[in-house]
Amino acid sequence: MYEEEFGKIDEELQKLYLQTNAKVVFLVDKNGQLIASAGETHDIDTTSLASLTAGNIAATGGIARLLGEKEFTILFHEGEKDNIHISLIGQRIILVVIFDSRSSLGLVRLRVKKVSEALTKIFTDITAKSDREKSEGKIDESPFAEISDEDIDNLFR
């Protein structure tokens, strides 16, 4: 992903984190990979959380299709202390907000809606940019073009 757009995504997450008084805010792609996060991430296993969140969205999506719905775009789980608000952005990215009594569902809903619009625009820009570069035949500068067999072998020492 492009550094510039990534910076914008980070900014939006940071803003959401502060405005909602949440504990953690993070973005996951539908395959369960963490894209970005903001907040108190150090005592949370974000990798596992990302995978399970994506599994949750995938399962709920399966249920939706069985019922003839396209997708359920918002999931909310309420715990004794912490709550988790999961929403689907532009049908491809998952936004997760974990919050406790310092915040409220109403506030989270409101702010998530706002930031969703901004994030949708950023992701649309990214897609457009990458399509443009592809059509211009411009190849992404990637560190992986030059992986050697030795690099790969070294991983498995």
Place this chain on the structure above:
Amino acid sequence: MSFINYSSREINCKIVYYGPGLCGKTTNLQYVYKKTNPDQKGKLISLATETERTLFFDFLPLALGDIKGFKVRFHLYTVPGQVFYAASRKLILKGVDGVVFVADSQIERMEANIESLDDLRINLAEQGYDLDKLPYTVQYNKRDLPNVAPVDNMNKLLNPRNIPFFEAVAVTGPGVFETLKNVAKQVLVELKKHY
């Protein structure tokens, strides 16, 4: 699709262990988990029923090391094998980078192996993947049991293209890391081609 995060300088790849119920997919992950350093692995998450059968998936994130300053992480998933979990199996294949097909070597499980392999092909095709073009490794598991089919026979039935295959005993370990390394290597080579 592998996900490269330029900001945190990470690359994440998704590997799915597929195969009939009770062939040893979960056992493969458990062995990998047991044998890796604590700083390399995340939690092994098993969404299982009370009788330990995989209900949705098992998940194990592994950080193997760095390539060109990027942290390389493999996300290992297993699918539930039982026929009635077809819908869950499809979901787990989304965004897959590499597949391990774990076959149960016991003669009486050949039918189930073939059925599961067909199911894999179909489910991949539904997501727009072609098994013949994906990084893919075959494992013949439970070689310790007395009633196993000869490897030649298994190759004929399950591996007509003669891709890399490994004999394994997932409960005690032989073949487990060989399988993982082989598929991981293929994933990285693929990455090199496409990025």
